[in-house]
Amino acid sequence: MVLVESPAKVILFGEHAVVYGYRAISMAIDLKTTCTVEESDTTIINLKDLKKRLEIPIEEILNLDVNEYGDFKYVLCAIKNTLLYLSSHKNLDLRDLRSFKLTLTSQIPISCGLGSSASATISTIRGISKFYGSYLNDDEVAKIGFGVEKEVQGKASATDTATITYKGLLEIERNNIKRIKGELKEFIKSCKFLICYCEERKKKTSELVNEVAKHKNKDEIFRKIGNIVEKSKITFNKNEFGKLMNMNHNLLKELGVSTLKLDEVVEIGKIYGYGAKLTGAGGGGCVIILVDEGKEDDLINELKERDVEYFECRMVY
């Protein structure tokens, strides 16, 4: 049996401004999706968390319109595109495909900016290529993964699939992705974060991006966010780093993408942690808090009292 795992992602700084050419920083975190692939008489896809199961002839996957398959669309598209890639680049014979049972389980909450679908996609690509005995390097995996997101969503940014494939810390400039190494990476390795799932997202990323586009002060706000991103790259002190997170949050609030609940949790993160901000497109979803280990118990108590679901995490690299 093949077993592979992929992380989740968060945007540390620069969401929304990145759409306008400024840089953003994303990070892979240790919430994971696990994919197993094993021999089976028929091809079965098992989405354990959703309690959904699909049985489908393997040949059909190669020709289907993935968007007709609801919750299975990312996985089916990832299987299809991986098989096609292996046949054109790695000598896989599509007339001779073995059936398999593919099972996905995940710790990542869905639809809240943590990259749950990209993590399922990347796990599937890695699982299927391994099952058929082929090695794909990270560049190949990221490329197939980005193709899957574009095919399923119509339009996509490479942030999620790249961060989940390469892990660690990445700098994103439009669809140019660069790995961050050196002092910043070492500093982030020493940081503990809490991801707080505050509330369901009320709007899609594309809707929030469109609303921000109409904001009259957006250019000035983006410039300020851009400056924060540049400062964050040379700030290796938790106090200062936390302050930059707070400043980035305030600017996202000014853009109108925060909510009362997100602001409430950010306030808790400011008082009991080094700093906090919403992460991702906003309109609900998650807040990331930089933990001050000296005040961690108070932070956890406060979150529990307000019924906020949280996950401890660190960067994976």
Ligand code: PMV
């Ligand atoms: O919450 P997410 O993972 O969908 O992040 C969206 C980030 C934006 O900057 C708002 C959009 C983008 O494509 O970069």
